[in-house]
Amino acid sequence: MFSKIAIIVMAGLLMLDTSPGLAEEVPDFPLTVQDEITRKECGDCHMVFPPNRLTVGGWTKIMGDLGNHFGEDASLTPKNAKHIKAYLLSKAMDAKKRVPVEMTLKQWKKKGIVDPIRITETPNWQRHHTTRKYKLMSKELKYMNGSNCIICHKNAERGMYEEFPGLYGLD
Numbered sequence: 001m002f003s004k005i006a007i008i009v010m011a012g013l014l015m016l017d018t019s020p021g022l023a024e025e026v027p028d029f030p031l032t033v034q035d036e037i038t039r040k041e042c043g044d045c046h047m048v049f050p051p052n053r054l055t056v057g058g059w060t061k062i063m064g065d066l067g068n069h070f071g072e073d074a075s076l077t078p079k080n081a082k083h084i085k086a087y088l089l090s091k092a093m094d095a096k097k098r099v100p101v102e103m104t105l106k107q108w109k110k111k112g113i114v115d116p117i118r119i120t121e122t123p124n125w126q127r128h129h130t131t132r133k134y135k136l137m138s139k140e141l142k143y144m145n146g147s148n149c150i151i152c153h154k155n156a157e158r159g160m161y162e163e164f165p166g167l168y169g170l171d
Helices: 004-017 036-043 056-063 078-091 099-110 123-128 132-141
Strands: none
Touching: 036 078, 056 078
16 A cells, blocks of 8 residues: 555645646736735736745835836835835835744845845755756856846746756756
8 A cells, every 4th residue: 555655745746736837828827916906016027036035124125216226216105105115015024023034134144134135045956946947948048147037937927936847857
């Protein structure tokens, strides 16, 4: 008879076979940013990033200098800026004091990372985006910036950052 572990492993493998591929979107999965004002204002220029990818301090820095938003003027009306800032801060990584987040932030601090303003500067992003597979895929897509997740992860705005097994023969 199959053990419980073998059944779980087989079920997981079956789910991998039916998961969305590189170009397939999953429209019925909820968006990570539910606020319409934030979606519209931020989404006019780039992917709407999940607020839980940065800290309260990081979002505060970003929202405090929208006139120079990574080299662009992203100024907003005071009303919309206040609304978006409140939304981002309420959903930030450390908005609620939770032990796993506090442990993560302590590890970041040991590496000299405190309240980053770029998701690409976070250890989580760097761990997944410095591999040989990522570099080859970036070169193939002619996109070396790394800051617009939806170029590679079609469901990123839904919080799904799927891997792409079989690409470039690097399994």
